[in-house]
Amino acid sequence: MPLLKKTPKEEEEDGDPFAANPESRYRRRATLERLVGLAPFGRARRTPTKDGDGDRARRRSEDFGLLRRLPGWRKAGEENLNERPKRSSLLRLALGPRGHRASLGDRNAMGDGDGNGDTERDGEERHEGRGKGREPLSVLEILELIQRRELVVADEQIIALEAECVASARAVPAGGRQVRDVALLYEALLAQLWAVVGEAVPAACPYPPLRAVVRVLEQEEAADTRHPPGTPGRPRALRRRWQEAVGRAAGERLAQVAPAAGLGARLAALAARMVGDLGTVRCHVAPAYPPEYGAFGVYARGYHRALAQQLAALAQRPLSVPDLYLLLDWHSNTYPREVLGHPEVGALLQAQALGPLLPPESQRGLESSCIAAVKAKVEVAVAQELQLSEDAWADEASSQDLHEGLATRVTALLRAHVDRAPQITPEFGMEMAQSLLGVLVAFLHSFQRKVERFLEAPGEATPPDGATGRAIGLVNCCPPFRAFTERLAQFGHPESEELQRQAHAALDKVTRLCNHILTQHLFEDLKPYFNKLMKRKWLTSSDAFDTIVMLITSFSQKLRPLRPEPYQDSASPWLDSVVPRLRELLVLEDTAALQMEVGVLVRDFPDVRRKHVAAVLDVRGLRSHAARQEILAVVQDLEQSEAEPELPRQRAFFSELPVAREVRCLPFQLPRLARLSRLRLRRQHPQPRL
Numbered sequence: 001m002p003l004l005k006k007t008p009k010e011e012e013e014d015g016d017p018f019a020a021n022p023e024s025r026y027r028r029r030a031t032l033e034r035l036v037g038l039a040p041f042g043r044a045r046r047t048p049t050k051d052g053d054g055d056r057a058r059r060r061s062e063d064f065g066l067l068r069r070l071p072g073w074r075k076a077g078e079e080n081l082n083e084r085p086k087r088s089s090l091l092r093l094a095l096g097p098r099g100h101r102a103s104l105g106d107r108n109a110m111g112d113g114d115g116n117g118d119t120e121r122d123g124e125e126r127h128e129g130r131g132k133g134r135e136p137l138s139v140l141e142i143l144e145l146i147q148r149r150e151l152v153v154a155d156e157q158i159i160a161l162e163a164e165c166v167a168s169a170r171a172v173p174a175g176g177r178q179v180r181d182v183a184l185l186y187e188a189l190l191a192q193l194w195a196v197v198g199e200a201v202p203a204a205c206p207y208p209p210l211r212a213v214v215r216v217l218e219q220e221e222a223a224d225t226r227h228p229p230g231t232p233g234r235p236r237a238l239r240r241r242w243q244e245a246v247g248r249a250a251g252e253r254l255a256q257v258a259p260a261a262g263l264g265a266r267l268a269a270l271a272a273r274m275v276g277d278l279g280t281v282r283c284h285v286a287p288a289y290p291p292e293y294g295a296f297g298v299y300a301r302g303y304h305r306a307l308a309q310q311l312a313a314l315a316q317r318p319l320s321v322p323d324l325y326l327l328l329d330w331h332s333n334t335y336p337r338e339v340l341g342h343p344e345v346g347a348l349l350q351a352q353a354l355g356p357l358l359p360p361e362s363q364r365g366l367e368s369s370c371i372a373a374v375k376a377k378v379e380v381a382v383a384q385e386l387q388l389s390e391d392a393w394a395d396e397a398s399s400q401d402l403h404e405g406l407a408t409r410v411t412a413l414l415r416a417h418v419d420r421a422p423q424i425t426p427e428f429g430m431e432m433a434q435s436l437l438g439v440l441v442a443f444l445h446s447f448q449r450k451v452e453r454f455l456e457a458p459g460e461a462t463p464p465d466g467a468t469g470r471a472i473g474l475v476n477c478c479p480p481f482r483a484f485t486e487r488l489a490q491f492g493h494p495e496s497e498e499l500q501r502q503a504h505a506a507l508d509k510v511t512r513l514c515n516h517i518l519t520q521h522l523f524e525d526l527k528p529y530f531n532k533l534m535k536r537k538w539l540t541s542s543d544a545f546d547t548i549v550m551l552i553t554s555f556s557q558k559l560r561p562l563r564p565e566p567y568q569d570s571a572s573p574w575l576d577s578v579v580p581r582l583r584e585l586l587v588l589e590d591t592a593a594l595q596m597e598v599g600v601l602v603r604d605f606p607d608v609r610r611k612h613v614a615a616v617l618d619v620r621g622l623r624s625h626a627a628r629q630e631i632l633a634v635v636q637d638l639e640q641s642e643a644e645p646e647l648p649r650q651r652a653f654f655s656e657l658p659v660a661r662e663v664r665c666l667p668f669q670l671p672r673l674a675r676l677s678r679l680r681l682r683r684q685h686p687q688p689r690l
Contacts, residue, residue, distance in 0.1 A: 136157065136160060137157050139181045139184075139185065141157075142154050142157045142158060143185065143188060145157070146185070146188045146192055147192075149192060149196070149209060149212070151189065151196075151209075151212045151213070151215075151216050152212050152215045152216060154185075154189060155216045155219050156219065158182060158185045158189060159219065159220075161178065161181065161185070162182050162223075162233070164178065165179050165182055183233070186236075190238075193213050193245070194242075194248070196209045196213050197242065197246060197249055198249040200285050201249065201253065201280050201281060201285060201299075202253070203284075204280050205284055207285065207288065210289070211288060214288065214289060214290065214293075217238050217239055217242060221238065224236060224237070239293070242298075243298050246298050246302040247301070247302035247305055249302070250277070250299065250303040250305070251302075251305075251306040251309060253303075253306075254270055254274065254303070254307060254310055255310075257269045257273050263319070263323045263326055263327065266314075267314075267326075267330050270307060271334075271335065274339060275338075275339055275344070275345060277303065278296075278299065278300060278345045278348075281295070281296055281299045281300075282296060282345060285299065286299070300349055300352050300354065301352065301354065304357070307335075307357060308357040308358060311327070311331060311358060314327060315327060315358070315366055320373075321370065324366065324370040324373060325370065325420055325424070327366065328363070328366055328367065328424045328428070329423065329424050331356070331366075332363075332424050332425055333423075333424065335357060340354070367428050367431065370432075371431055371435050374435070375435050375436075375438075375439055378413055378417070378439050379439055379442070382410050382439065383443075383446075385406060385409050386406070386410075386443065386446060386447060389406040390450050390454070393470060393474075407476075407477040407481055411480055411481070411484045414484065415484070417432055418433055418436060421433070429491060430491045430492060431493070433493065433496075434496055434499075436488060437488040437493075437496055437499045437500070438499060440481070440485060440488065440503060441502050441503045444481060444502075444503050444507060445506050447477070447510065448506040448509050448510050451474055451513060452509075452513060455471070455513055455514070456513075467517060468517075468521060468558055471514040471517040472559070472562050474510065474514050475510065475511055475515065475562065476561070476562065476563045477510075478507045478510055478511050479563055479564060481507055482503075485500055485504065485507075486500075488500075518559070522552075522555050525551050525555075526551055526552075529544045529551070530544075530548070575653060577604060578605070578653065581597065581600065581604070582601075582616060585597055585601070585613075585616050585617075585620070586616070586619065591631065594627075594631050595634055598634045598635060599634050602634065605653060605654055607654045607655040608635060609635065609655075610632055610635050610636060611659045612657065612659060613632055613634075614632060617631065617632075
């Protein structure tokens with residue numbers, strides 16, 4: 001079949017890059033067919049339309065993906081472009097020459113200049129010119145529009161091509177090349193759309209290409225409504241995909257933050273990037289979208305999710321205890337305060353109800369990791385402190401430092417975490433306190449066993465003063481541990497009561513053992529003098545009694561380092577004269593002197609009764625009935641008085657002392673009474689006669 005030749009005018013209208021030399025055109029087309037294995041490029045035989053409206057059929061072009069994979073064809077094509085730069089638009093599109101295409105930065109610069117250089121508007125003008133001829137564009141021409149970022153016009157052509165595919169599929173149900181072309185064009189279009197979305201925020205200024213993105217989204221939403229359900233590829237739901245693209249762009253922005261020295265610096269850099277970018281969105285990006293898009297909320301959620309991914313990635317790394325605390329505190333406190341509460345974007349972010357960065361299970365996992373790491377670290381530290389302290393127990397000079405050393409150091413190790421954890425969240429503080437309470441209970445059990453072995457183990461003879469000092473030093477460790485146990489239990493964990501009971505039981509055993517050691521040494525010192533006191537008439541000689549008083553006084557002075565002190569200065573100084581008054585009643589021998597002393601006692605303490613004075617006389621062994629009656633007569637008048645003034649409660653002393661019934665002294669000795677009792681029993685039960 002002979003080839004039809006066209007006039008130069010027709011060839012000019014077709015835009016054939018090989019029209020200058022027909023023979024060369026045929027030769028080159030044959031070369032292209034051999035290289036690509038496809039139909040002739042750039043031209044197709046078209047039959048006039050029958051309706052007479054002047055519309056022309058869409059020119060078909062070859063698979064641009066294959067053309068891009070031919071390096072030799074690309075090189076030859078570039079040489080041909082240098083020869084005919086004005087007539088080779090399709091070839092330039094297929095070969096993709098770099099020398100004739102403006103870079104992205106150049107396009108942005110032209111868009112911001114006075115001439116505006118708006119490629120989208122230029123594309124619309126060219127499209128209007130072509131529209132007068134009613135000639136649809138080929139696939140490669142649409143691709144060229146996409147690469148030039150004439151996105152609105154390109155999308156219109158893709159929608160028209162898709163409609164042709166749908167119509168042809170109804171007549172001949174075979175997808176073929178057109179369906180693949182539509183899919184590839186949409187892929188290229190979406191890549192450019194999302195590239196524009198990703199470039200808008202870094203520009204940090206009004207970005208006109210966003211208007212094209214909005215128009216494309218609106219065109220595609222209108223096309224979604226026109227196509228019936230079940231149409232392949234529809235609905236495309238580009239607004240949802242735009243939201244996803246915003247999230248990806250946010251993730252790329254945060255991923256570009258250079259890793260700083262230390263976790264704290266990196267978290268601060270991420271927060272600064274997020275706040276800065278959202279400020280740009282508020283001022284320059286969001287106004288480019290219609291209000292119904294909720295653009296700021298979309299960007300805010302995108303950055304929030306991207307930051308959550310960064311935080312989750314950091315949480316997967318092996319972190320030290322300080323870094324775990326830092327990450328938990330940044331998530332729970334720093335992010336809400338410095339990002340969600342930022343003066344520029346805080347109000348807008350809070351309106352989005354973004355929620356926490358990490359899901360609850362991830363946060364609990366981090367808290368559990370932190371608690372476990374703290375427990376392991378503290379267990380080793382307190383065990384080392386106990387061992388160092390035990391090594392020093394045998395040294396008498398260090399015994400006084402036990403209270404200042406062991407209890408202070410151990411509680412300080414625990415207190416650092418008890419103070420830090422509740423600042424993150426109260427729940428985390430409660431769990432940390434419960435874990436540390438378990439560590440403290442285990443430590444106290446170990447402490448108790450070591451004290452028992454140390455104080456009860458036989459060894460070299462220890463001076464009494466040294467034993468007293470070490471026992472005091474050990475028992476002084478108990479009050480700080482007891483107080484810290486109470487503080488840990490106050491966090492209110494449901495299982496803290498049992499641990500608290502175990503801690504108190506261990507401390508009570510240590511206290512009882514140390515007190516036993518202290519009193520044992522005192523009783524050993526007092527034992528010889530008590531024997532003398534009980535065997536002799538102690539009122540005639542005060543040597544043994546004075547020695548006992550001296551030893552007890554000296555022992556009480558040694559107990560002054562004990563915490564808390566085993567005695568207290570009285571809050572009622574009016575009681576200071578009670579002991580001297582009672583002492584006089586015990587040592588005086590003259591009845592008249594005793595009467596005077598009882599009168600002074602009654603005057604100072606009006607609640608003294610006859611039974612109290614009688615008990616004192618029984619203690620001193622006064623058996624003379626006449627002398628007792630003369631002395632007791634002093635208080636008898638007061639006891640029988642009906643107009644007795646009521647004493648204030650704080651001045652009552654003797655009235656609160658219970659007194660046993662009065663003891664009657666017999667006028668003979670007990671051994672003689674025993675013989676009389678046995679004689680009486682024999683008389684009542686005579687021996688039977690044999």
